[in-house]
Amino acid sequence: MGEAHEFSPEGLEANFPVGLDLDSDGGQTATTIGEKVYVIGGSDDGAVSFGVRILDKSKGKWEIPMVLGMEPAPCRGYSAVLLNNDKILVLKSDSASDDCIWFLEVDTPFVKTQKKILESEVVAWSKGVKGDGSKPVVISGPSGVGKGTLINRLMDEYPSSFGFSVSHTTRAPRQKEKDGVHYHFTERSIMKKDIEDGKFLEFANVHGNLYGTSIEAVEVVTDSRKRCILDIDVQGARSVKASSLEVISIFICPPSFEELEKRLRGRGTETEEQIQKRLRNALAELEQGKSSGLFDHILVNDNLETCYANLKKILDLDGSTKAVCPSSESIKLPAGHSVSVMDQKVLIHCGKDEHGKASNSLFVLDTSSLKGGAPGRTRGLNVYAIDPFTERLNGLKQVEGPTIES
Numbered sequence: 001m002g003e004a005h006e007f008s009p010e011g012l013e014a015n016f017p018v019g020l021d022l023d024s025d026g027g028q029t030a031t032t033i034g035e036k037v038y039v040i041g042g043s044d045d046g047a048v049s050f051g052v053r054i055l056d057k058s059k060g061k062w063e064i065p066m067v068l069g070m071e072p073a074p075c076r077g078y079s080a081v082l083l084n085n086d087k088i089l090v091l092k093s094d095s096a097s098d099d100c101i102w103f104l105e106v107d108t109p110f111v112k113t114q115k116k117i118l119e120s121e122v123v124a125w126s127k128g129v130k131g132d133g134s135k136p137v138v139i140s141g142p143s144g145v146g147k148g149t150l151i152n153r154l155m156d157e158y159p160s161s162f163g164f165s166v167s168h169t170t171r172a173p174r175q176k177e178k179d180g181v182h183y184h185f186t187e188r189s190i191m192k193k194d195i196e197d198g199k200f201l202e203f204a205n206v207h208g209n210l211y212g213t214s215i216e217a218v219e220v221v222t223d224s225r226k227r228c229i230l231d232i233d234v235q236g237a238r239s240v241k242a243s244s245l246e247v248i249s250i251f252i253c254p255p256s257f258e259e260l261e262k263r264l265r266g267r268g269t270e271t272e273e274q275i276q277k278r279l280r281n282a283l284a285e286l287e288q289g290k291s292s293g294l295f296d297h298i299l300v301n302d303n304l305e306t307c308y309a310n311l312k313k314i315l316d317l318d319g320s321t322k323a324v325c326p327s328s329e330s331i332k333l334p335a336g337h338s339v340s341v342m343d344q345k346v347l348i349h350c351g352k353d354e355h356g357k358a359s360n361s362l363f364v365l366d367t368s369s370l371k372g373g374a375p376g377r378t379r380g381l382n383v384y385a386i387d388p389f390t391e392r393l394n395g396l397k398q399v400e401g402p403t404i405e406s
């Protein structure tokens with residue numbers, strides 16, 4: 001965990017004279033990691049935006065990195081603190097409670113991998129979400145096995161707990177499919193460009209078309225505080241496994257190849273040629289799915305009721321645990337806040353409240369159990385309030401029902 005630092009453009013310019021032309025009216029922070037200075041932000045009419053540039057001190061050169069993930073919306077101010085030498089915690093002032101904690105990943109495993117793939121300087125934004133959240137669920141299996149049927153049942157029974165990751169595809173829509181609901185139907189050239197720009201968590205050529213999960217598709221679901229479900233093929237599942245997104249992966253098998261063919265034909269959505277292609281691919285998918293240790297669970301979808309019951313068991317929905325329900329705690333930071341770091345705890349001193357009055361509020365952001373991160377959200381944030389009059393820092397105590405605004 002790095003030291004919290006108060007940002008001073010003047011001080012920084014004295015230390016790093018190589019053209020560090022930071023806003024004199026603030027709105028920017030600079031965080032140094034080794035030879036690199038990460039400068040975030042810039043203000044325009046009082047609104048701070050979150051552009052990123054990097055000063056490489058060894059080369060005496062500025063670089064504009066590729067920025068992955070959704071950037072935070074502009075706000076009136078923020079503070080930044082380095083965590084674990086690989087990410088910068090950004091605390092936005094006067095922002096909605098579910099939009100004030102962000103991470104700019106600058107040297108995490110995901111960013112390191114992307115730097116290699118994209119052969120460019122890369123940083124990645126990841127919004128912090130409170131509470132443990134639940135790992136996204138990857139559901140894979142050959143075409144026609146019943147993945148969509150199972151997912152639809154789950155979403156119908158638990159509409160507030162699960163959200164579907166809407167993939168992009170270059171295949172044509174089927175009769176009842178809606179753009180933006182079942183898929184984002186797109187053109188190959190557009191999708192390829194977005195892939196090159198690092199917007200996809202995974203993508204694959206499946207049955208002659210391009211399919212992929214955008215980082216945004218997963219973020220949108222996480223932001224709605226639901227557990228994300230991805231319906232993707234085996235190649236996609238392998239890419240996700242290799243990424244830093246932690247998931248539960250489930251492979252669905254048919255009871256027999258004949259039954260698979262029957263279901264695929266019975267659905268009546270593909271031409272004979274497409275059915276033949278999907279069946280040919282199913283042989284390889286079944287072999288890979290069953291044998292490679294790629295999946296955490298394998299379910300046989302023979303009887304639909306039994307298979308659905310087993311799926312619910314895997315997802316702890318068989319009555320033994322509560323439904324996925326996010327914490328309702330929230331936080332809103334005034335412009336005058338400051339931060340300091342102790343062990344893995346970030347102390348947020350509120351300074352002034354939203355009416356400009358002095359405030360003694362002190363919040364603790366415990367970063368010891370962070371999970372996930374880019375691509376996607378950073379889960380496991382624990383925020384609580386402490387009363388500075390009654391508590392000493394070595395005796396931090398959680399206050400019930402924090403006074404943090406909801």
Ligand SMILES: Nc1ncnc2c1ncn2[C@@H]1O[C@H](COP(=O)(O)OP(=O)(O)OP(=O)(O)O)[C@@H](O)[C@H]1O
Binds near residue numbers: 141142143267305
């Ligand atoms: N257990 C089952 N028994 C009999 N029919 C089933 C069963 N599960 C699903 N089906 C039927 O099989 C057909 C294919 O199911 P579904 O569309 O859900 O497959 P899928 O795996 O999502 O396929 P794709 O990967 O092509 O999207 C549908 O007509 C569905 O009603």
Ligand SMILES: Nc1nc2c(ncn2[C@@H]2O[C@H](COP(=O)(O)O)[C@@H](O)[C@H]2O)c(=O)[nH]1
Binds near residue numbers: 140211213236237
């Ligand atoms: N790798 C990915 N595979 C995906 C994605 N979205 C869907 N799929 C898989 O494609 C086949 C065919 O789907 P269909 O809707 O044309 O029948 C199926 O196995 C899906 O699981 C994706 O984003 N990435």
